[in-house]
Amino acid sequence: QVQLVESGGGLVQPGGSLRLSCEVSGIIFNSAVMGWYRQVPEKESEFVASINWDDGATDYADSVKGRFTISRDKFTVFLQMNSLKPEDTSTYFCNTGKYWGQGTQVTVSS
Numbered sequence: 001q002v003q004l005v006e007s008g009g010g011l012v013q014p015g016g017s018l019r020l021s022c023e024v025s026g027i028i029f030n031s032a033v034m035g036w037y038r039q040v041p042e043k044e045s046e047f048v049a050s051i052n053w054d055d056g057a058t059d060y061a062d063s064v065k066g067r068f069t070i071s072r073d074k075f076t077v078f079l080q081m082n083s084l085k086p087e088d089t090s091t092y093f094c095n096t097g098k099y100w101g102q103g104t105q106v107t108v109s110s
Contacts, residue, residue: 002026004094009104012084016108020079022094022101032097034077036070038090038106048092049079064088084108 008020020036035050049070050059058070069080077094086108094101 002096002099004096004099004101006092006094006101006104009092009106011107011109013110014084014086014108016084017080017082018084018106020081020092020104020106022077022079024075024077024094024096027096027099034070034072035095036077036079036092037095038088038092039103040090045093046090051077081106 003025005023006020008018010018012018022034024034032053033050034053036048037045038048039045047061048064049061049068051057051070051072053072060068067081067083071078079092081088089106089108091103091105093103
């Protein structure tokens with residue numbers, strides 16, 4: 001059974017940093033693409049970043065380039081978020097294929 005469990009969200013001031021984690025189990029990692037998405041109520045889900053588990057190739061939304069970094073270790077995908085802005089406030093979800101985590105809330109506010 002595939003499980004994606006996010007953690008690391010919270011309240012942070014503008015300009016601050018957070019590191020999200022997504023613990024992954026139950027899948028074969030070769031060639032899997034792991035992604036982070038975010039969604040605010042009444043809006044569509046927005047792509048944030050992705051990483052190819054096999055070769056480490058990454059991709060980022062323009063809105064987060066230079067501020068966010070996606071990485072992985074053996075069973076976890078990370079999203080390092082720096083220079084956070086109020087517009088980064090959202091629920092962040094980990095994804096691979098048809099599988100989604102439960103989400104972790106990030107709030108950027110002074």
